[in-house]
Amino acid sequence: xATGEALLQLPFTVNKGEVAIMLEFVQxxxxxxxxxxxxALIALGYTMVYxxxxxxxxxxxxxxxxxxxxxxxxxxxxxTNIVMAMIFAMIACAVLGVVIEKVAYRPLRGSxxxxxxxxxxxxxxxxxxMTIFLLGPQQKVFPHSAFPLKEYNAxxxxxxxxxxxxxxxxxxxxxxxxxxxxxxxTGKAMRAVSVDREAAVLMxxxxxxxxxxxxxxGSALAAAAGVMVGVYYNTINPLMGIIPGLKAFVAAVxxxxxxxxxxxxxxxxxxxxxxxxxxxxxxxxxxxVAFGVLILILLIKPTGLFGKDTxxxx
Amino acid sequence: MRKGVLKRLSVLVLMVFVLGIAVGCGGGAQNAGDEDKGxxxxxxxxxxxxGGVASYGTNCRDGAMLAIEEINAAGGVLGKQLNPIVRDCKxxxxxxxxxxxxxxxxxxxxxxxxxxxxxxxxxTPVMMDNGIPLIAPAATAPNVTVDExxxxxxxxxxxxxxxDPFQGTLMAEFAADNLGAKTAAIxxxxxxxxxxxxxxxxxxxxxxxxxxxxxxxxxxxxxxxxKAALTRIRGKNPDFIYVPGYYQEVAPLVKQARELGIxxxxxxxxxxxxxxxxSVATAxxxxxxxxxxxxxxxxxxxxxxxxxxxxxxxxNKEPDAFAALGYDAVxxxxxxxxxxxxxxxxxxxxxxxKIKDFEGITGKMTIDEQHNPVKAGVIIEFKDGNQVMNTxxxx
Numbered sequence: 070x071a072t073g074e075a076l077l078q079l080p081f082t083v084n085k086g087e088v089a090i091m092l093e094f095v096q097x098x099x100x101x102x103x104x105x106x107x108x109a110l111i112a113l114g115y116t117m118v119y120x121x122x123x124x125x126x127x128x129x130x131x132x133x134x135x136x137x138x139x140x141x142x143x144x145x146x147x148x149t150n151i152v153m154a155m156i157f158a159m160i161a162c163a164v165l166g167v168v169i170e171k172v173a174y175r176p177l178r179g180s181x182x183x184x185x186x187x188x189x190x191x192x193x194x195x196x197x198x199m200t201i202f203l204l205g206p207q208q209k210v211f212p213h214s215a216f217p218l219k220e221y222n223a224x225x226x227x228x229x230x231x232x233x234x235x236x237x238x239x240x241x242x243x244x245x246x247x248x249x250x251x252x253x254x255t256g257k258a259m260r261a262v263s264v265d266r267e268a269a270v271l272m273x274x275x276x277x278x279x280x281x282x283x284x285x286x287g288s289a290l291a292a293a294a295g296v297m298v299g300v301y302y303n304t305i306n307p308l309m310g311i312i313p314g315l316k317a318f319v320a321a322v323x324x325x326x327x328x329x330x331x332x333x334x335x336x337x338x339x340x341x342x343x344x345x346x347x348x349x350x351x352x353x354x355x356x357x358v359a360f361g362v363l364i365l366i367l368l369i370k371p372t373g374l375f376g377k378d379t380x381x382x383x
Numbered sequence: 384m385r386k387g388v389l390k391r392l393s394v395l396v397l398m399v400f401v402l403g404i405a406v407g408c409g410g411g412a413q414n415a416g417d418e419d420k421g422x423x424x425x426x427x428x429x430x431x432x433x434g435g436v437a438s439y440g441t442n443c444r445d446g447a448m449l450a451i452e453e454i455n456a457a458g459g460v461l462g463k464q465l466n467p468i469v470r471d472c473k474x475x476x477x478x479x480x481x482x483x484x485x486x487x488x489x490x491x492x493x494x495x496x497x498x499x500x501x502x503x504x505x506x507t508p509v510m511m512d513n514g515i516p517l518i519a520p521a522a523t524a525p526n527v528t529v530d531e532x533x534x535x536x537x538x539x540x541x542x543x544x545x546x547d548p549f550q551g552t553l554m555a556e557f558a559a560d561n562l563g564a565k566t567a568a569i570x571x572x573x574x575x576x577x578x579x580x581x582x583x584x585x586x587x588x589x590x591x592x593x594x595x596x597x598x599x600x601x602x603x604x605x606x607x608x609x610k611a612a613l614t615r616i617r618g619k620n621p622d623f624i625y626v627p628g629y630y631q632e633v634a635p636l637v638k639q640a641r642e643l644g645i646x647x648x649x650x651x652x653x654x655x656x657x658x659x660x661x662s663v664a665t666a667x668x669x670x671x672x673x674x675x676x677x678x679x680x681x682x683x684x685x686x687x688x689x690x691x692x693x694x695x696x697x698x699n700k701e702p703d704a705f706a707a708l709g710y711d712a713v714x715x716x717x718x719x720x721x722x723x724x725x726x727x728x729x730x731x732x733x734x735x736x737k738i739k740d741f742e743g744i745t746g747k748m749t750i751d752e753q754h755n756p757v758k759a760g761v762i763i764e765f766k767d768g769n770q771v772m773n774t775x776x777x778x
Contacts, residue, residue, distance in 0.1 A: 093617075096614050097614055210663050213665060227643055302607040304607070309607075343608075343611070351601075352600040352611065353573055353599075353600065
């Protein structure tokens with residue numbers, strides 16, 4: 070084991086067993102952060118859309134799937150590198166998000182929330198089975214050459230360039246998002262519409278345009294997550310969006326739906342929680358414990374970790 | 384829901400139909416078939432020649448027909464020629480049932496097929512009601528030969544393949560005896576009977592051989608992230624890791640294990656048998672991994688070499704496991720007819736239940752009290768992305 074050599078490099082004395090335990094803990098943390106970064110990116114789209122039009126966009130996970138496929142084809146057919154593939158996927162899904170909003174959700178904006186919700190579920194199924202119809206149900210293998218694996222061994226701790234790629238690009242995207250929301254005029258408009266749509270109209274904000282931009286940004290983030298899933302797990306398939314979509318939705322609720330920093334934290338909490346339950350409890354109870362904790366948090370704080378007690382949401 | 388009602392309805396219609404025939408012909412319909420014509424024994428082949436699993440049925444038929452041809456060329460069984468009646472069940476359980484009814488009507492003494500467990504179960508009531516033996520070539524679900532409610536063995540239903548969980552036993556023997564593993568971790572597909580069954584049998588056998596299971600983890604269908612549990616397994620440093628599951632999950636799992644620096648040998652069941660294993664997990668990561676299967680066409684056993692050559696000469700393709708199992712099903716039936724010294728369905732059924740040390744292409748088999756063969760399996764190894772036969776395990 071590499072722990073033996075690691076022992077020599079440490080400036081202080083600890084016994085071998087403790088080092089192994091510490092290393093495993095940090096390794097699990099890295100595993101959890103990578104998984105959490107993906108959840109967080111998807112959760113952002115859920116929470117942004119909910120924040121602005123109170124709609125749970127169940128098609129969001131499937132937009133991620135479309136993003137993964139766009140990335141896949143831009144690598145295999147156009148021969149682009151991974152960064153270009155991600156940019157292509159983000160652009161394609163931004164357009165797709167806007168189109169979906171225009172075609173499916175905008176006509177229902179005045180109707181009941183349940184009608185819009187059902188439409189979202191319909192849109193989700195439409196995207197899944199349209200992809201199966203067009204590309205077949207088989208899984209596709211993300212080309213290994215698109216992202217050659219490099220491993221860094223730091224005193225027995227194994228970190229791959231994939232982990233670094235996912236965590237770094239997720240953080241960069243989140244910083245850009247925060248900048249857009251807090252510092253730009255568009256962001257100001259988004260926040261205004263989310264607080265009070267009627268008042269925003271009176272202030273001369275184009276609600277339609279703002280909602281379109283929200284869908285575009287949310288979908289682009291999902292597309293980035295989709296390409297990451299492709300890179301990280303190597304296979305993509307038309308139904309790949311369902312489970313991560315659901316978990317990201319849970320992450321968004323956990324953080325407080327409609328609240329952007331909440332989705333980020335919720336995503337990471339979800340990823341780390343799952344990893345630690347598998348790593349220190351039992352993988353057999355992973356989802357049961359992860360969702361049990363979720364229920365517990367919501368019982369104690371129904372608005373989620375970052376929610377304000379308005380007594381209105383969820 | 385609707386399917387269940389439909390099935391029950393069709394059973395009812397069928398029972399009325401069969402009853403009608405029995406009454407109409409004065410009960411002599413079946414006996415007339417084999418006794419009066421003297422020179423031939425009718426064997427029904429109820430297989431999937433179209434629909435979802437058409438390739439299974441087609442290859443099985445080809446294997447079975449080769450066996451029949453060889454038997455007839457050697458003078459038949461009890462001096463009578465085997466006369467195959469081939470029918471397509473279209474990969475549907477309901478169709479399998481009506482095909483069986485038609486075959487019974489034509490006076491078969493036994494039926495080979497269908498291939499898939501669900502379709503065998505469709506055909507089962509007809510065979511049971513008429514007391515005609517059914518030999519399933521490849522149905523691996525444990526409940527095919529036993530009544531799930533009462534736990535009783537279904538009188539007329541037999542098979543020549545081992546049941547799914549048995550693969551766990553084979554791999555445990557291989558890990559302990561051939562790889563010399565003292566400790567093992569299990570990381571199973573906890574969402575399927577397949578994964579759970581294989582894991583259970585593996586554990587039982589491995590522990591019986593004096594080994595220790597140091598970790599037992601599970602994943603569910605569509606999982607893509609296995610790193611947490613793998614990191615935990617890595618900490619336990621097992622000699623062998625058993626991963627019973629299907630290739631969709633297993634391929635990324637093996638890859639992530641190797642990326643985490645786990646070098647221990649890994650193994651699984653026939654769910655690993657897919658070209659996607661290599662394309663997803665990549666060839667270097669798959670080195671030192673093994674899976675169990677019914678048979679390998681690379682086997683150097685002279686009997687298998689002869690079979691592979693004859694099959695290739697006749698059909699110009701490599702015989703897969705279904706072809707070999709189809710061949711064995713016919714040979715087993717011929718053996719039972721010889722043992723019984725009669726081509727009466729009841730006598731054949733009795734003889735089938737007593738089969739001992741029958742030498743098939745897919746191994747030496749003995750039929751146990753649940754009508755499952757106790758038989759050998761092969762271990763296939765991934766070597767630089769190719770599937771190579773490693774060894775044959777006879778429990």
